[in-house]
Amino acid sequence: MKVAFIGLGAMGYPMAGHLAKRYDTLVHNRTAAKAERHAREFGSKAVGLEQTAEAEIILTCVPVSRDVDELAHALLPHLRPGTLWVDHTSGEPELAKQTAALLASKGVSYLDACLSGGVAGVVNARATVMCGGSEADFERAKPVMGSYAAKIVHVGPLGAGHAVKAVNQGLLAVNLWALSEGMAALAKQGINLGLALEVINASSGRSNVSENLFGQRVLSREFPNTFALGLLAKDMGICVKVLEAAGTPAPLLRQLREFFEVAKHEVGSADVDHTAVARLLERWAGVEIR
Numbered sequence: 444m445k446v447a448f449i450g451l452g453a454m455g456y457p458m459a460g461h462l463a464k465r466y467d468t469l470v471h472n473r474t475a476a477k478a479e480r481h482a483r484e485f486g487s488k489a490v491g492l493e494q495t496a497e498a499e500i501i502l503t504c505v506p507v508s509r510d511v512d513e514l515a516h517a518l519l520p521h522l523r524p525g526t527l528w529v530d531h532t533s534g535e536p537e538l539a540k541q542t543a544a545l546l547a548s549k550g551v552s553y554l555d556a557c558l559s560g561g562v563a564g565v566v567n568a569r570a571t572v573m574c575g576g577s578e579a580d581f582e583r584a585k586p587v588m589g590s591y592a593a594k595i596v597h598v599g600p601l602g603a604g605h606a607v608k609a610v611n612q613g614l615l616a617v618n619l620w621a622l623s624e625g626m627a628a629l630a631k632q633g634i635n636l637g638l639a640l641e642v643i644n645a646s647s648g649r650s651n652v653s654e655n656l657f658g659q660r661v662l663s664r665e666f667p668n669t670f671a672l673g674l675l676a677k678d679m680g681i682c683v684k685v686l687e688a689a690g691t692p693a694p695l696l697r698q699l700r701e702f703f704e705v706a707k708h709e710v711g712s713a714d715v716d717h718t719a720v721a722r723l724l725e726r727w728a729g730v731e732i733r
């Protein structure tokens with residue numbers, strides 16, 4: 444089977460690498476040199492955008508849904524009926540439905556297939572995928588996604604994958620912000636943060652942020668950039684749109700979206716790792732979280 448992967452970023456590059464071990468894999472990237480490097484490293488084939496339409500399954504992983512929609516418009520004249528488009532972008536349910544309708548006009552079906560687990564998750568083929576779309580399309584894509592994911596769940600109709608991911612990102616943001624505030628306070632009081640984290644991780648307040656991110660990225664002072672602060676801020680914007688579409692009360696998550704917009708400006712860059720939020724809170728607190 445021939446597959447095509449568009450968007451060889453922090454996530455896409457290793458994902459397409461896994462695909463190339465199992466399938467005839469075409470790769471396309473806005474900056475072509477990255478696709479050529481991928482071809483040399485994994486034996487994929489670097490192609491122009493038009494040529495990705497030769498694949499039976501086209502996968503995308505780009506920053507936002509608008510980028511996916513632009514790719515769909517650009518590829519539309521070349522697409523063949525029966526093709527399946529699997530979008531791994533953390534995107535917007537409503538925009539994804541528009542893109543899906545556009546693709547359907549050419550007989551191409553679409554799944555919103557959001558990822559979780561970060562770069563390490565895809566590198567180790569342990570990622571989680573939450574999918575919106577038809578059952579038949581999900582079953583068709585599942586073995587392909589199994590190249591880099593260990594848990595692959597069909598969560599509902601079109602847009603449901605994006606919606607579930609947006610809520611997940613809200614929880615990530617809450618945990619990251621709250622733990623940063625708490626650890627800054629403990630640091631100020633001279634408490635050993637390694638011990639504090641150890642005990643929190645054996646207690647009811649633990650989360651992925653406390654169990655993995657905080658020790659590895661903040662206390663270590665490494666802040667490796669694998670998931671940009673700007674992308675999490677974007678996800679918070681989607682989260683609030685999902686909540687607004689439902690019309691349910693969400694005072695905490697709305698507020699937190701604003702916090703992340705402030706953080707982007709205060710930190711001075713959207714391109715740093717999302718854990719830079721801790722750097723901001725330590726600056727405000729006048730203490731280092733280490």
Ligand code: NDP
Nearest residue numbers: 450451452453454473474505506510532533561562669670
């Ligand atoms: P990166 O910024 O590392 O990569 C983005 C990729 O998209 C690059 O290949 C870039 O090309 C390409 N791109 C950017 N803009 C456009 C455009 N307008 N048209 C076509 N291609 C474009 O992002 P990530 O890989 O980190 O994230 C991708 C998606 O996955 C995002 O929606 C993110 O929220 C989500 N995600 C990220 C996770 C992570 O841990 N990083 C975890 C889970 C989901 P170029 O090389 O030319 O810049």
